[in-house]
Amino acid sequence: MNIRGGDSADQDTDRGTAVEFVYRLTAADFEEALRARARRTPAGRAQVLMGPLMAVVAVAVLSTLQQGTLPVWILTLVVCVAAVSWGTVRGLRTMAQRMSSVMEAYGQCRMVADDRGTVTTGERASSTIDWTVFREFLETPGHFVLLGGDRATSVTVVPKRGAREHADVDRLRALLDRHLKRR
Numbered sequence: 001m002n003i004r005g006g007d008s009a010d011q012d013t014d015r016g017t018a019v020e021f022v023y024r025l026t027a028a029d030f031e032e033a034l035r036a037r038a039r040r041t042p043a044g045r046a047q048v049l050m051g052p053l054m055a056v057v058a059v060a061v062l063s064t065l066q067q068g069t070l071p072v073w074i075l076t077l078v079v080c081v082a083a084v085s086w087g088t089v090r091g092l093r094t095m096a097q098r099m100s101s102v103m104e105a106y107g108q109c110r111m112v113a114d115d116r117g118t119v120t121t122g123e124r125a126s127s128t129i130d131w132t133v134f135r136e137f138l139e140t141p142g143h144f145v146l147l148g149g150d151r152a153t154s155v156t157v158v159p160k161r162g163a164r165e166h167a168d169v170d171r172l173r174a175l176l177d178r179h180l181k182r183r
Contacts, residue, residue: 018114019171023162025103030096033145033157051088055080136181
C-alpha cells in the first residue's frame with residue numbers, strides 16, 4: 001500500500017475503465033460493512049459466535065461440577081448467552097466507531113478504481129492499493145466491502161451513494177468481479 005498526499009489526478013489510472021466514487025465515510029457505513037462480514041465470511045461468523053459458544057461451554061461445565069437445579073442452570077445459560085451476544089453486537093458497533101474516527105482525517109474521499117486497483121484521495125491523505133491486497137468482496141444494499149488477504153483483516157468500504165450515476169455502481173461491480181472473489 002502506498003500512502004501519500006496530493007491530488008490523485010496526476011496518478012496513473014486508466015481512464016477508459018476507471019470508475020469514480022465521491023463520499024464521506026460514517027460509523028454507520030463501517031457498522032453495515034462489519035455486520036455483512038460477520039454474516040458472510042467464516043472469520044466473521046467465528047468472531048460473532050465464539051463468545052456465545054464459550055458461554056454455553058462454561059455454563060455446561062459449571063453445571064456438571066456444581067450442584068443446582070435445572071431451572072437455575074437454564075436461566076444462567078440464557079442470561080450468559082444474552083449478555084455475551086449483546087457484548088458482541090456492542091463490540092462491532094465500537095469497532096465501527098473506531099474505524100470511522102480513523103477515517104475522519106480523510107474527510108471527503110474520491111476513490112478511482114481501474115484494472116490496477118484503487119486510488120483514494122481524501123482532504124489530507126491519499127492511498128493507492130493494488131487488487132492483490134484484497135482477497136474478496138461482498139455487496140450490501142448500500143456498500144461494496146473489500147476484504148483483505150489471508151493474513152490481513154483489512155476492510156475497505158465503498159458506499160454506493162458515492163456514485164455519480166447508477167451505471168457507476170454496475171461498472172464497479174463488474175470491475176470487482178473481474179479482480180476479486182465475490183462472497
